[in-house]
Amino acid sequence: MMMMMMMMMVSMQLLLLQSLVCLSAAKQTGEQSAPPSSASCQAWLLQSIPTDMPELPAVPGVLRTGDVLQWLAGNSSKSLDIMSYYWQLLALPKNPASGDYGYSQQQLDQFGVGQAVYDSLIAAADRGVPIRIVQDTGFSPDFASESAAIAAGRPNVQNRTLYVSDWWGGGVLHAKLWISNKKHAYVGSANNDWKSLTQVKELGIYFTDCPA
Numbered sequence: 216m217m218m219m220m221m222m223m224m225v226s227m228q229l230l231l232l233q234s235l236v237c238l239s240a241a242k243q244t245g246e247q248s249a250p251p252s253s254a255s256c257q258a259w260l261l262q263s264i265p266t267d268m269p270e271l272p273a274v275p276g277v278l279r280t281g282d283v284l285q286w287l288a289g290n291s292s293k294s295l296d297i298m299s300y301y302w303q304l305l306a307l308p309k310n311p312a313s314g315d316y317g318y319s320q321q322q323l324d325q326f327g328v329g330q331a332v333y334d335s336l337i338a339a340a341d342r343g344v345p346i347r348i349v350q351d352t353g354f355s356p357d358f359a360s361e362s363a364a365i366a367a368g369r370p371n372v373q374n375r376t377l378y379v380s381d382w383w384g385g386g387v388l389h390a391k392l393w394i395s396n397k398k399h400a401y402v403g404s405a406n407n408d409w410k411s412l413t414q415v416k417e418l419g420i421y422f423t424d425c426p427a
């Protein structure tokens with residue numbers, strides 16, 4: 216638990232640092248010392264809001280996590296790097312061991328964009344984009360089978376599991392991070408899980424044109 220808190224704090228600090236870098240890059244626009252390529256760096260707030268709760272409407276003007284993840288995959292040409300706690304973009308309504316068991320296809324269609332995000336990753340992988348995935352071990356019943364399916368038969372996709380406890384005695388890789396072409400990124404609370412896109416409240420930031 217302690218370890219998890221520490222890792223969350225580290226990822227929050229990274230997030231803050233990244234926003235500060237972006238802000239200061241934006242402030243320096245026009246000054247000669249600023250690298251010209253950083254001037255375009257921008258950040259947008261993202262949200263996921265449960266779709267079937269009318270009393271909890273989406274905040275107008277805030278982008279949706281599920282859209283932005285598809286844009287990141289869709290715009291990737293040189294690289295796509297993903298850190299993921301676990302994978303569950305596709306629901307498992309037929310698997311009795313899954314929390315999704317028993318949902319009808321109609322309900323799942325209504326729930327979500329998980330399939331669309333998964334498809335955008337497959338499309339990027341099929342375009343030959345070098346994709347690097349670092350993940351935690353995943354959960355029952357299917358653990359890291361989605362990332363394995365994306366990697367299967369595609370040498371441009373590398374999938375690795377980080378066994379955090381082997382290195383630090385405990386904890387998990389809890390980060391949720393996508394970096395496209397080393398300059399556009401998502402960082403936030405939403406996991407690569409269909410529920411994190413349309414069933415859970417989540418907050419994130421979308422960075423564009425922020426070169427490494």
Ligand SMILES: *[C@@H]1O[C@H](CO)[C@@H](O)[C@H](O)[C@H]1NC(C)=O
Nearest residue numbers: 285286287288289290291423
């Ligand atoms: C690329 O990203 C922009 C927003 O940053 C989005 O409007 C566009 O649809 C994305 N393109 C693809 C192919 O996903």
Ligand SMILES: *[C@@H]1O[C@H](CO)[C@@H](O)[C@H](O)[C@H]1NC(C)=O
Nearest residue numbers: 359363364366367374375376
């Ligand atoms: C990576 O994907 C391959 C191909 O599907 C799979 O055999 C392997 O188990 C996966 N590795 C990890 C760490 O998930």
